[in-house]
Amino acid sequence: MTISLLLLLIFILTATGYVIGRARVAKMRNQVDRSERPHSLPRYYGYMVAIYTALPALVVIILWIFFESTVLTGLVSKQLPADTQALPQGQLNLILNDIKNIAVGNMSQSTADPVRTAAADHFSRLLDNSQWARNILAILVALLGMFFGYRSIHKDQRARVFVERAIMIFLIACSSLAILTTVGIVFSVLFESLRFFDKVPFSEFAFGLHWSPQTAIRTDQVGSSGSFGAVPIFAGTLLISAIAMLVAVPFGLMSAIYLAEYASPTARAWIKPLLEILAGIPTVVYGFFAALTMAPLMRNVGEAIGLTVASESALAAGLVMGIMIIPFVSSLSDDVITAVPQAMRDGSLGLGATKSETIKNVVIPAALPGIVGGVLLAVSRAIGETMIVVMAAGLAANLTINPLEAVTTVTVQIVTLLTGDQAFDSPKTLAAFALGLLLFITTLILNIIALRTVRKYREQYE
């Protein structure tokens, strides 16, 4: 019996639980004496029995799946000859992998040696037994749960309260899933980074001015001594993000103000979707545009006025990235500006302020927290953007604040580090995790600073 069939069966049992739970109480509701009637509506007793049926069974299945592989592997490895068991952990794992592959048929039996074939037979027998045990246990638990739930139905039992609480716990579980995932990501990045800092000192990484992550693949290789100073690439990231924000914030905010305050309904109905199309263009396409149109344009214009512009420049990447971010800023700002109460505008206009004075002195200050929130999102988007930068800004880790030179960013470096042909525990690959960690910390600090600033200066209406 496969897992899907089992789940279907559990579902049918759950539905049965609902029906019988409901039916049992429906009869009790006709009591003449009010105090003899059940506390809640029949459907709540149905839900309750269904929860008693489904939940323990599902927990059993999940736990079983979680521990099955570990337990079975342990059992199989105990059966292996003593000399095989004495092998180092890495080799033992390889052999166990072989055995599993043979058992599920991914590897032909004829090529394997008899010890492994025997172990594989043993493994597949165990797997079969385990599945049967799982199915029987799950169904048994479901039936027991249903029985218990059904028996516990009593007129004074508060099924509605029970169901409400179950729903709350379910919602809490859902929200903690996102939080746990975030924590998991942070820890996985953190541990890989710690491995990196074993090989390269933190001070060199955080304050080193030279980035050249080419470590030697073979010991006799020459000219590839890696240096991992992250300052140039963080400088590049900040430079490009700053250029992007210089484009996106003014243009986004101004178009939001136009849309929210000046545009006629018809104009708004046309312009807003058009602006939002900008957000729908894939970043790769922006990358083409930056590399093939903007960068050459920059170079030609630069030459015309006597400046040296690299063919891959921070300016081209930053400008295009800024255009990409405009709809973020404008859409979010538009929403918060529209949300400012009309009474605020009336008050200002009624005192003889012009429209633009009203916007400058009353509407924007009132909408500021939301606007800053939108800008923050845009900053995170700019810092995390990869594709445009790969195509238009280049890979050279120059430490410069000149926007006409080629620079590189953290995300681009992470991509190039992880797509190399190095072993996964080489400093070059691990550096990617360290970069990720530092990037995460940087954006976190930026967010905290910005939120504090907003809280201090915001003008709260209502």
Add this chain to the structure above:
Amino acid sequence: MNLDQEQPQEQTIEEIVASLGDTVGEARVDNPKMTCTGVDVFYADKQAIFGVDLDIGANEVLSMIGPSGCGKSTLLRCLNRMNDTIPICKVTGQLTLDGEDIYGKQTDPVLLRARVGMVFQKPNPFPKSIYENVAYGPRLHGLSRNKADLDDIVVTSLRKAGIYNEVKDRLDQPGTGLSGGQQQRLCIARTIACSPEVILMDEPCSALDPIATAKIEELIDELRENYSIAIVTHSMQQAARVSQRTAYFHLGKLVEVGDTDTIFTNPRHELTENYITGRFG
């Protein structure tokens, strides 16, 4: 009982308005500050005000009463062109301030609103400090030459609005932190600070408790010395207490206007009498 028998046939608003006849009472005064002549207001195709003639005299309080939707707020908002902010609203007829047509080509609505201030139904202080709320208008219009001047305007305005003593120690705190009645007096101070000639009040006490209302009413009486005031109110007692003249509106038509005493003791139009005696449904 069959409801249809009470109202034999469906009448359009235009027909009802026509059946109301001409305005009863004295629409004109000797020394008018503002005048309305034949004012019609339309929201898109729907007419909200029908041919209103009305004067607001210098240094008088004119109260505008009538059931909801009778157009009194709409007319009030015409007097400082706040209706300009509603795109579908169209005003015809003549409205003047000191004899100048306020819908004329030369009139700048921004300057008009500085001369004809407005206090709104719900207190709407800006999310700024008390000081900044009052200093807002003078700053816009360049009424002060330096900080000391501005301080002076702010303090004087707060004094005139009768709120200075309550807020003098916390001028730097947000105006939104005040109580409802204080907020409304702050809004009045804010309006006074622009040194207007006329003050329009749109149900200024409807969101306030009786004590706060009493304070505002006292204030209105004091303000009459220096300003002309038009006040829309749902409270007939309030109209009787604060105003010298009263105008009664019905379905966008000015039904009756005259001395407050006359209107409340000896109304001439049947509808007015029904309304002020509470017989109106």
